[in-house]
Amino acid sequence: MNIRPWILVIFLTVTKSHSSRVLELSDKFIDISSEGLWFVKFYAPWCAHCRRLEPIWAHVAQNLNNSPIKVAKVDCTRFPAVATHFKVRAYPTIMFLKGSYQHEYSGERVKEDMVNYAIRMSEPAVQKISHADTLGNVKETHSIFFGFIGKTQGTLWEIFRLHAEKYQPHTWFFAMSQDVIKHDVKPPNETSVFVYKEGDIYFFNANKALIEDNETLNTTLDKWINSERFGFFPKISRANINDLMDTEKYIVIAVLSENKLSEITQTEQDFKDMIEGVIKSKRHDLHHHFQFGWMGSPELANSIAMSELTVPHLLVLNSTTSHHHIPDDDPVLMTPKDVLFFLEQIRYEMAPTYGGNSLFVRIYRGFFEARTTLANMWHGNPVLTSLVFGLPLGFLSLLCYSVCCADILDADEEEDEERGNNTVLIFKYNKIIFLIIDVYSSTILLSFIINLME
Numbered sequence: 001m002n003i004r005p006w007i008l009v010i011f012l013t014v015t016k017s018h019s020s021r022v023l024e025l026s027d028k029f030i031d032i033s034s035e036g037l038w039f040v041k042f043y044a045p046w047c048a049h050c051r052r053l054e055p056i057w058a059h060v061a062q063n064l065n066n067s068p069i070k071v072a073k074v075d076c077t078r079f080p081a082v083a084t085h086f087k088v089r090a091y092p093t094i095m096f097l098k099g100s101y102q103h104e105y106s107g108e109r110v111k112e113d114m115v116n117y118a119i120r121m122s123e124p125a126v127q128k129i130s131h132a133d134t135l136g137n138v139k140e141t142h143s144i145f146f147g148f149i150g151k152t153q154g155t156l157w158e159i160f161r162l163h164a165e166k167y168q169p170h171t172w173f174f175a176m177s178q179d180v181i182k183h184d185v186k187p188p189n190e191t192s193v194f195v196y197k198e199g200d201i202y203f204f205n206a207n208k209a210l211i212e213d214n215e216t217l218n219t220t221l222d223k224w225i226n227s228e229r230f231g232f233f234p235k236i237s238r239a240n241i242n243d244l245m246d247t248e249k250y251i252v253i254a255v256l257s258e259n260k261l262s263e264i265t266q267t268e269q270d271f272k273d274m275i276e277g278v279i280k281s282k283r284h285d286l287h288h289h290f291q292f293g294w295m296g297s298p299e300l301a302n303s304i305a306m307s308e309l310t311v312p313h314l315l316v317l318n319s320t321t322s323h324h325h326i327p328d329d330d331p332v333l334m335t336p337k338d339v340l341f342f343l344e345q346i347r348y349e350m351a352p353t354y355g356g357n358s359l360f361v362r363i364y365r366g367f368f369e370a371r372t373t374l375a376n377m378w379h380g381n382p383v384l385t386s387l388v389f390g391l392p393l394g395f396l397s398l399l400c401y402s403v404c405c406a407d408i409l410d411a412d413e414e415e416d417e418e419r420g421n422n423t424v425l426i427f428k429y430n431k432i433i434f435l436i437i438d439v440y441s442s443t444i445l446l447s448f449i450i451n452l453m454e
Helices: 005-011 048-063 080-085 111-122 132-141 155-167 208-212 214-228 241-245 266-281 298-305 336-347 359-380 382-404 406-414 421-453
Strands: 023-025 037-043 069-075 093-098 101-104 127-129 144-149 173-176 192-197 200-203 250-255 290-295 313-318 323-325
Touching: 037 048, 037 111, 048 069, 048 111, 069 111, 093 111, 127 132, 132 173, 144 155, 155 173, 155 214, 192 214, 250 266, 250 298, 250 336, 266 290, 266 336, 290 298, 298 313, 298 359, 313 336
Parallel strands: 023 069, 037 069, 127 173, 144 173, 250 290
Antiparallel strands: 037 093, 093 101, 144 192, 192 200, 250 313, 313 323
16 A cells, blocks of 8 residues: 555654754554655653764765655654554664564664665665676675575575575675676586675585585575674674674684774774784685674773773684683784784684683673773762762661661660650760761772772
8 A cells, every 4th residue: 555645744743854854753653664664763852872863863864865765763752652562672772664574773873884774674685686797886885795696596595595684684685697707706606605705705615415405504504694794804892792703703803992083093003904904914814713803992892801901902702612812912012923823823722711601700700890880980970979879888787777776776765755855866866877977988988999999
């Protein structure tokens, strides 16, 4: 059913400001959400993250203005039925809606990533390439994509198509004939799957025995696509660290510290360029076992290493066992040759290993993160931190005092009439003074603990 524009305006409470092309939706959106393509932000006015996303979301709408994708937002505090219908659990939540298909966006909240994601989701999961010139344009536009070569039939094609639908939110998929790609590379088989990654082509090893076993082929192709869908040197954050852990590779991380303008020092830039140069010069030898990347914030790296790392630093994480490796040498003084030697030691299990996933390590990591969070709160607002933790501690002290001294308090009540009002007032004042001392001492104790942790 096609919905005419004037009917759409009635169903939607649309408010367009002169500076934004974002549609403001109401609860009537539930009835028409399956019509067309929607890129929707579910938000709450009190949410600080939502407010920070607001100008970025306006730029996203501006960039997608000439596309069939409608960029919108809905205030879930005004229309809670919408949040319930789409199972919104946190703010902001960003979803792409295409018919009955709903997918929650989990990437970086930057304009370029969100625009590319929306455009990719609006297309078919697998797009057909019929001319070599078209393939050349695809290479210029996309630094990473997966391709299927051969006739679009058979077991390999069906499994490729299924995984294209699964990984469409993350990367691009194309299908082409042998003639389209014959000038670029010679496929190993009549039907082949490859990944184009920053100028190089790597083929999926689909031998005859593997193709005949559907279950093994499905699992193997799934792992291969997931491990190859990242660039050689992407930015690593909390949004994609879990996906990188699924690659079952060693994750080589250059730990840096960006300021609020996303700038780093010259020393950090030189270190980053050196690590990136290692993977780009030795990609054919390293990329099967190592996934390189960089972090703009040391907090996540500190959580992995369970220590305060200096920046720039080099951290290698084993995505299979959760162990990590840190070089003994000063990372700033390391050369590409030193990095390669360090990685060779890791690959052949000769480098010192730290961390892991044992019960003791999990307990210590929880303690480290709690300590770090508490210290950050104290540095950010020591008065508020003292109130947040000092008052509960003082209240607990009062409870302990009441339990331990219950007999004295009972005696006070029994002797009220005998001792007179003056004695009663003395006891009441003593209780108040004791409470004040408890709160003050608890606050001082909290400050001492935090300083001791640091």
